[in-house]
Amino acid sequence: MNKKIITFGEAPLVIEDIISLAQGSALASLSNTDEYNQKIKAGVDYLHALLTKEGEIYGVTTGYGDSCTVGVPLNRVHELPINLMRFHGCGLGDVFSEEESAAILAARLASLTQGYSGVTPELLSLLVLLLNKRVLPIIPQEGSVGASGDLTPLSYVAAVLMGEREVWYQGQRLPTVDVFEQLNIRSICLQPKEGLAIMNGTAVMTALxxxxxxxxxxxxxxxxxxxxxxxxxxxxxxxxxxxxxxxxxxxxxxxxxxxxxxxxxxxxxxxxxxxxxxxxxxxxxxxxxxxxxxxxxxxxxxxxxxxxxxxxxxxxxxxxxxxxxxxxxxxxxxxxxxxxxxxxxxxxxxxxxxxxxxxxxxxxxxxxxxxxxxxxxxxxxxxxxxxxxxxxxxxxxxxxxxxxxxxxxxxxxxxxxxxxxxxxxxxxxxxxxxxxxxxxxxxxxxxxxxxxxxxxxxxxxxxxxxxxxxxxxxxxxxxxxxxxxxxxxxxxxxxxxxxxxxxxxxxxxxxxxx
Incomplete structure (x- = not known):
């Protein structure tokens, strides 16, 4: 039976769309309209232009949170999201189920495809691929206070995009790198704003x-x-x-x-x-x-x-x-x-x-x-x-x-x-x-x-x-x-x-x- 296709970046999503993706009864896709593609490209291009002009952007050319007063030189900005993802890898408690993890990916994708996060098409495409292949991040339930968003649990999503930590795949808990190798999936290196874009949001609570x-x-x-x-x-x-x-x-x-x-x-x-x-x-x-x-x-x-x-x-x-x-x-x-x-x-x-x-x-x-x-x-x-x-x-x-x-x-x-x-x-x-x-x-x-x-x-x-x-x-x-x-x-x-x-x-x- 052909599965329903839910397209991100066009019409607003409804709760039932997230449920279908969480249960694996639907597949995700990205809009291919000119308006959507232009909005995504414009965000990436604008960030790149600001970096070449050495503009000050929180979490891109500065540290995070209270450390926003600490400047980050341009030769270090690509390392910053990696550190953000890694130092937040401190979640505890039970892990979310496969259904809950899929809902979290879908909710984060819904926010990022609004076109106001400055993320690359490659990141969005990888999120879609993970959803459709049911390669789902292992995410501990505890560690978020709900602002600045779901930082610690979403760091496990960011880590999987980079090929790190663990995933659910075919009912098993496996190292991400092994599953990516098995499925010929290429991990990505997060761009300067993309660590924040993945982690600094309400995707976990909204998915739940x-x-x-x-x-x-x-x-x-x-x-x-x-x-x-x-x-x-x-x-x-x-x-x-x-x-x-x-x-x-x-x-x-x-x-x-x-x-x-x-x-x-x-x-x-x-x-x-x-x-x-x-x-x-x-x-x-x-x-x-x-x-x-x-x-x-x-x-x-x-x-x-x-x-x-x-x-x-x-x-x-x-x-x-x-x-x-x-x-x-x-x-x-x-x-x-x-x-x-x-x-x-x-x-x-x-x-x-x-x-x-x-x-x-x-x-x-x-x-x-x-x-x-x-x-x-x-x-x-x-x-x-x-x-x-x-x-x-x-x-x-x-x-x-x-x-x-x-x-x-x-x-x-x-x-x-x-x-x-x-x-x-x-x-x-x-x-x-x-x-x-x-x-x-x-x-x-x-x-x-x-x-x-x-x-x-x-x-x-x-x-x-x-x-x-x-x-x-x-x-x-x-x-x-x-x-x-x-x-x-x-x-x-x-x-x-x-x-x-x-x-x-x-x-x-x-x-x-x-």
Missing amino acids: ACLAYSRATYLSKLTTRITAMMSIALGGNPYHFAEGLFAVKPHQGQNQIAAWLRADLAVADKHDTEKRLQDRYSLRCAPHVIGVLQDALPWFRQFIETELNSANDNPIVDGINERIYHGGHFYGGHIAFAMDSMKQAIANLADLLDRQIALIMDTKFNQGLPANLSAATSSHAMINHGLKAVQIGASAWTAEALKLTMPASVFSRSTECHNQDKVSMGTIAARDCLRVLQLTEQVAAAGLLAVRQAIGIRHQQNDTDDSTLTIGVQEMYEALTEDVEFIVEDRPLETELRSLTLAIQKQKWCLYDT
């Missing part, structure tokens, strides 16, 4: 934000579907989601969640007198909880895509108008705020699902379901505990997610001789958000396990089948029954939970049309 946005969007839908199935299993009152009720509180995203629940539960705008008058909040208020995330998604997209399609290094090189601008576009405040906000909304989904799971396990609240959803026969009932430990696990994952909701952006540190005296912490916020997503996906996996078991028990109790379910819920339930065998006797459930979590991350199930 793109990945987080995709996962958050799916979790909003999945939490809604799980809520519908919880309501079915608990005999909940679907009238809580009536159209007339939500018409009087018109948050658009919240109303979308209620509409999806109405579709799943076949809700008429009329109270069912056989149902309880009011369910507990984790069912009744689910649209109000999930709706916060759903309503925030549009402005998350705006923040992320604006940053993605920006020139965010320093200095800015306007070759067409022959100007150099020294500024602070490397500051990742918008991404930091978006990620800090997103992780709070996501953690609330974990908390919502955790409360629903607690209800469905407890005989005081689960409307006649067995304790902990154990389906053991009477002779074995006393030694079986069903999903008791899964509920404890969901509570633990939720607690950890909630603990991580403290905004990272408020912990700005003064670094680098008080030159970087106000920083964004955007990359830490994005990493926190991905961790909260992981934990919440695990809670959602526990929720799926619970509703699969609970509805199966209801079918046994009522001697019915899933034909009474709406089409969307029926398809979801049938898919779950294929993935998870009905639990009669206690068994380890780690494998099922890991499998369900991975299925969530791969967005396996088609949910609602939007």
Whole structure:
């Protein structure tokens, strides 16, 4: 199958473009328009002209950061980006996955192809080649304060362009030089501005934000579907989601969640007198909880895509108008705020699902379901505990997610001789958000396990089948029954939970049309 081609340097990119490149389902290319080629060439030519005139340019003819007062003679300017790349090779912690590394390359390419960074066509072409060949830099996760951009993690991108450090290739962690030799790839020597152009920007936090946005969007839908199935299993009152009720509180995203629940539960705008008058909040208020995330998604997209399609290094090189601008576009405040906000909304989904799971396990609240959803026969009932430990696990994952909701952006540190005296912490916020997503996906996996078991028990109790379910819920339930065998006797459930979590991350199930 031919892969989609995503062209850099023409129309603005969207989050989905970065996701496709990160997952390897699309290929990158560079624009071949005269306007794009002229802009790239003009930046390179202008920098070259300034160097021949011995003009002063930060990070080109000066040292970096607080060392900008230190002049660099012309016979040393080509060595400067090499030193920049090497002294920043101090990242620690876990390394980013192949998907995350590919997203980082794509995000950096998006910024550089705006045409205001003064980089050569050769550098841009090599970034495209690495993306398309899936030769992806090994990048440690820790070491960035989000201004001057993602310097330390992006130094690992710069190093790979020069044939140094390590890469992911075909699932293996290998020396860059060996992979380049195998694929006949020629490394480059970074030109005077190119070290800063690669490293001084928001590519890591922006790439992670793109990945987080995709996962958050799916979790909003999945939490809604799980809520519908919880309501079915608990005999909940679907009238809580009536159209007339939500018409009087018109948050658009919240109303979308209620509409999806109405579709799943076949809700008429009329109270069912056989149902309880009011369910507990984790069912009744689910649209109000999930709706916060759903309503925030549009402005998350705006923040992320604006940053993605920006020139965010320093200095800015306007070759067409022959100007150099020294500024602070490397500051990742918008991404930091978006990620800090997103992780709070996501953690609330974990908390919502955790409360629903607690209800469905407890005989005081689960409307006649067995304790902990154990389906053991009477002779074995006393030694079986069903999903008791899964509920404890969901509570633990939720607690950890909630603990991580403290905004990272408020912990700005003064670094680098008080030159970087106000920083964004955007990359830490994005990493926190991905961790909260992981934990919440695990809670959602526990929720799926619970509703699969609970509805199966209801079918046994009522001697019915899933034909009474709406089409969307029926398809979801049938898919779950294929993935998870009905639990009669206690068994380890780690494998099922890991499998369900991975299925969530791969967005396996088609949910609602939007």
